[in-house]
Amino acid sequence: MEVLLRNMKVNQKGTVIRINCEGEVCRRIRDIGISVGAEVFVTGRAPLYDPVALKVNDTVVTLRNSEADNIYVEVKG
Amino acid sequence: MSALKAVLAGNPNSGKTTLFNLIAGTHYKVANYPGVTVEKKEAKVHYDGSEIILTDLPGTYSLTAYSLEEVVARDFITTTNPDIIIDVVDASNLERNLYLAVQLMELDKPLVLALNMVDMAEKRNIRIDADLLAKKIGVPVIKTIARDGVGKKELLEGVLRFKSERKEFRISYGSDLDPALEEMEALINENAFLTESYPARWVALKYLENDVEVMKKGEVFTDVHGKLTAIVEKVEKHLKKTLDTYPEIIIADYRYGYLKSVLKDVVKKENEMERLYLSDKADKVLTHRVLGPVIMLAVLYGLYEFTFWASETPVGWLESLFGWLGGVADAALPEGLLKSLIISGVIDGVGGVLGFAPLILFMFFIIAILEDTGYMTRIAYMLDRVFRAFGLQGSSVVPYIVAGGIAGGCAIPGVMAARTIKSPKERLLTILTTPFMACGAKLPVYALLIAAFWPGNKGGMMLGITLGSWVLALLMAKVLGLTIVKGEQSVFIMELPPYRLPTLKGLLFHAWEKTWMYVKKAGTIILAVSIILWALMTFPGMSEERAAFYEDQIAQVESTVTDEEAQAAAVAEIENAALSEELRGSYAGRIGTAMEPVTQLAGFDWRTNISIIAGIAAKELVVSSLGTAYSLGEVDAEESGSLSERLASDPSWSLATALAFLMFTMLYSPCFVTLAVINKETGSKKWTAFTLVGYTAFAFVVSIIVYNVAGLIL
Numbered sequence A: 001m002e003v004l005l006r007n008m009k010v011n012q013k014g015t016v017i018r019i020n021c022e023g024e025v026c027r028r029i030r031d032i033g034i035s036v037g038a039e040v041f042v043t044g045r046a047p048l049y050d051p052v053a054l055k056v057n058d059t060v061v062t063l064r065n066s067e068a069d070n071i072y073v074e075v076k077g
Numbered sequence B: 001m002s003a004l005k006a007v008l009a010g011n012p013n014s015g016k017t018t019l020f021n022l023i024a025g026t027h028y029k030v031a032n033y034p035g036v037t038v039e040k041k042e043a044k045v046h047y048d049g050s051e052i053i054l055t056d057l058p059g060t061y062s063l064t065a066y067s068l069e070e071v072v073a074r075d076f077i078t079t080t081n082p083d084i085i086i087d088v089v090d091a092s093n094l095e096r097n098l099y100l101a102v103q104l105m106e107l108d109k110p111l112v113l114a115l116n117m118v119d120m121a122e123k124r125n126i127r128i129d130a131d132l133l134a135k136k137i138g139v140p141v142i143k144t145i146a147r148d149g150v151g152k153k154e155l156l157e158g159v160l161r162f163k164s165e166r167k168e169f170r171i172s173y174g175s176d177l178d179p180a181l182e183e184m185e186a187l188i189n190e191n192a193f194l195t196e197s198y199p200a201r202w203v204a205l206k207y208l209e210n211d212v213e214v215m216k217k218g219e220v221f222t223d224v225h226g227k228l229t230a231i232v233e234k235v236e237k238h239l240k241k242t243l244d245t246y247p248e249i250i251i252a253d254y255r256y257g258y259l260k261s262v263l264k265d266v267v268k269k270e271n272e273m274e275r276l277y278l279s280d281k282a283d284k285v286l287t288h289r290v291l292g293p294v295i296m297l298a299v300l301y302g303l304y305e306f307t308f309w310a311s312e313t314p315v316g317w318l319e320s321l322f323g324w325l326g327g328v329a330d331a332a333l334p335e336g337l338l339k340s341l342i343i344s345g346v347i348d349g350v351g352g353v354l355g356f357a358p359l360i361l362f363m364f365f366i367i368a369i370l371e372d373t374g375y376m377t378r379i380a381y382m383l384d385r386v387f388r389a390f391g392l393q394g395s396s397v398v399p400y401i402v403a404g405g406i407a408g409g410c411a412i413p414g415v416m417a418a419r420t421i422k423s424p425k426e427r428l429l430t431i432l433t434t435p436f437m438a439c440g441a442k443l444p445v446y447a448l449l450i451a452a453f454w455p456g457n458k459g460g461m462m463l464g465i466t467l468g469s470w471v472l473a474l475l476m477a478k479v480l481g482l483t484i485v486k487g488e489q490s491v492f493i494m495e496l497p498p499y500r501l502p503t504l505k506g507l508l509f510h511a512w513e514k515t516w517m518y519v520k521k522a523g524t525i526i527l528a529v530s531i532i533l534w535a536l537m538t539f540p541g542m543s544e545e546r547a548a549f550y551e552d553q554i555a556q557v558e559s560t561v562t563d564e565e566a567q568a569a570a571v572a573e574i575e576n577a578a579l580s581e582e583l584r585g586s587y588a589g590r591i592g593t594a595m596e597p598v599t600q601l602a603g604f605d606w607r608t609n610i611s612i613i614a615g616i617a618a619k620e621l622v623v624s625s626l627g628t629a630y631s632l633g634e635v636d637a638e639e640s641g642s643l644s645e646r647l648a649s650d651p652s653w654s655l656a657t658a659l660a661f662l663m664f665t666m667l668y669s670p671c672f673v674t675l676a677v678i679n680k681e682t683g684s685k686k687w688t689a690f691t692l693v694g695y696t697a698f699a700f701v702v703s704i705i706v707y708n709v710a711g712l713i714l
Helices: A024-031 B016-024 B068-080 B091-105 B118-123 B130-137 B152-162 B174-190 B200-208 B212-218 B222-243 B247-266 B278-286 B291-332 B337-354 B357-373 B375-388 B394-405 B411-420 B424-436 B443-453 B455-482 B504-538 B544-560 B564-585 B587-602 B606-617 B620-629 B641-649 B655-667 B672-682 B685-713
Strands: A002-004 A013-019 A039-045 A052-056 A059-063 A071-076 B004-010 B028-032 B039-047 B050-056 B084-090 B111-116 B126-128 B141-144 B267-269 B493-496
Touching (some): A013 A024, A024 B493, A039 B278, A059 B091, B004 B091, B016 B028, B016 B111, B016 B504, B050 B152, B091 B111, B091 B118, B091 B126, B091 B130, B118 B126, B130 B141, B174 B247, B200 B222, B200 B247, B212 B222, B222 B247, B247 B267, B278 B291, B278 B375, B291 B357, B291 B375, B337 B504, B357 B411, B357 B504, B375 B394, B394 B424, B411 B424, B411 B672, B424 B455, B424 B672, B424 B685, B443 B455, B443 B620, B443 B641, B504 B587, B564 B587, B587 B655, B587 B685, B606 B620, B620 B641, B655 B685
Parallel strands (some): B111 B141
Antiparallel strands (some): A013 A039, A013 A071, A039 A052, A059 B493, B126 B267
16 A cells, blocks of 8 residues: 555554655655665654654654655555 | 865765764864855864865755755766765665765765664664675775764775775666756766766756756857757656656656665665664654643753852852953943943953853753754654744743743754754844744843832732743744745754764764854854944043032032931932933933933833833843933842832823733844854844844834824723
8 A cells, every 4th residue: 555654653664655756855765775676664754643653674763754755655454 | 195085965864964973083163164154063083194184064855956955966076076075864764865875976976875773774684795795886885883983094095095985876867858868968967067067968867857046057058058958858748748747856766776675685684664663663652642842841950040040050150150250341441431431341341141051061062952852853743733833943941941942041042953953044034023922131121121010910910921922933933934035935854863872072072063153153143233322322431620519529529428328328319410411411311312202112211111122131230220211329230129019109100001012022122142143143234234224223113103003902
């Protein structure tokens, strides 16, 4: 099932299938290691549900929901 | 023999700074890169008969020239042409760390990889075949554990051995981009277009990536620039049509693709996704949606309490030291202008700055702990949503708290603490609004006014002032962000590094270097300002006629009043009256009097005006100069009871005046040391002038409104 990273739940896992934008935001997203094919695991959400923290390539990274809106994930399970 | 130029590059959190400190020891200099406020560290290292000049570049994930750090790192590498680049990579996270390495290699500079924190990786069951990695990417790889001092020798040997090795490095970017890249490369080589500074293929890649910096440099050569952009446009159109994507996405994907193939046999690990590390376990509690903020508040409160508790004694020592120095000068020098200059101008001025040094030291020590353990990023993560509503970000909370968000802080370390904010716009907004907080020097002013006008509700008023400061700072940030603070909507994408135990040495390094910078820079400026202020409040001095008049009065009292106590009291009263008159006649007093017709709109008379002027130098001077102006002599900021009574009974003061003055104190220009620090941290005279003039004008307008509205209601 394909969902936006914003809509993933804590402890959900998936594979990045599309990062749909250009410019600084998307470059930063890739620079930090979120690339197409990367496995992501949502480890937590900040108190107000935003930003989101996820594990990718063994590191925990965090980004705002507005930025997560560019990332499409194929969710497992 | 000329020195070897080496630079240290790498991702944030890769242990780069620890490695730098290990190699450099304590023999390094900290400065800023020319024109920007990014810190630059440089050290001379002697090894095996060679001299190596090592520069620590800012930590970056990439060389895309979007963030200031990236521009600085890239420019430094291309303009200074180092003999070798040491790229520090975190062994536990090779793929992303090597993403930067690929970009460094494409610059065709000699490169050595420092495979750092291999022990941590091994603990996580990640095994890396360093030799195979070196063979595959064609770059020497040296294992290091910077924290334990492992690998220093090997790395330095590597630097000397591999310095001349310069290999061309190219990877394929696929059937859509490769032909275009080749065409552009040929065109660039033919015309020697920017090839003085950059390799041809790299320039071509930057054009495909839409790199503004490089394209701006290329624009000068309209002909080639036009041809290149035409090729790029064609590729872009084609990609949009066939794959619905952009060249820069393809480039990034191919870089990661290349790295995946490189790392295939190099890295062997268990399926890490399933494992819960200690750090993740800690995060389950420390960043828990409910528990996390509670713990965070406790931590921040503890930080604040510790800083002020621990620095109290050394600050006291320094105060006594300067008090003693003042005493010595008092005894040694003859009465007169020189004595007054040395004591009131130099010793008090410099003492005022150095007195804060222990506070700054402890502050930065604590901040270093928060940063080095990795907790700072968690604070930013948890609070980001709240602060974003005002155009700030999660990290802004630390400067606010340090500056007096919990009443009694100090804006100087507060402004300096804003360094932890990476995004330029949010950092500037934080720096500009941090001084509104209720700092320790403003408290006596608030206490004075509360004691005089709201004696029944001291605690409530103080709490109200503290909360009011937060509201004003946040609203000001919002307004400034929407109007004059330019900059793009920032990106908040960052790593939450695994929790680490910081080393004491590292913490002391961090704390000390920042404290020393403060002492050096602020010390020189404040000395000059302090002397100017002294001159304003001293000259032109009382006319001989008036001085004789007061002397006569004293002589009269001494001859008529026999009771010793009564005599001393009467003499002191006359002396204070003389001081008050002298202050009114001084340049500062004349300015204050001249301002009266205007400041009367807010209910401020000349006495208040002088205290406002003095408060720009240091807020501590507000209470003491009011004391002098009201003929009470020098009033200690901590014991202002008599001044409170005086203000409460003075016909020129009303509830409305007090409220207006309270607002004014909250909002107007920060003190001179803070201004100096703002100037240093923003690197801009414009913003410094804005906080001095703009805020003072704003504060005045607010005071006028408050005075008039309150006058109607109260």
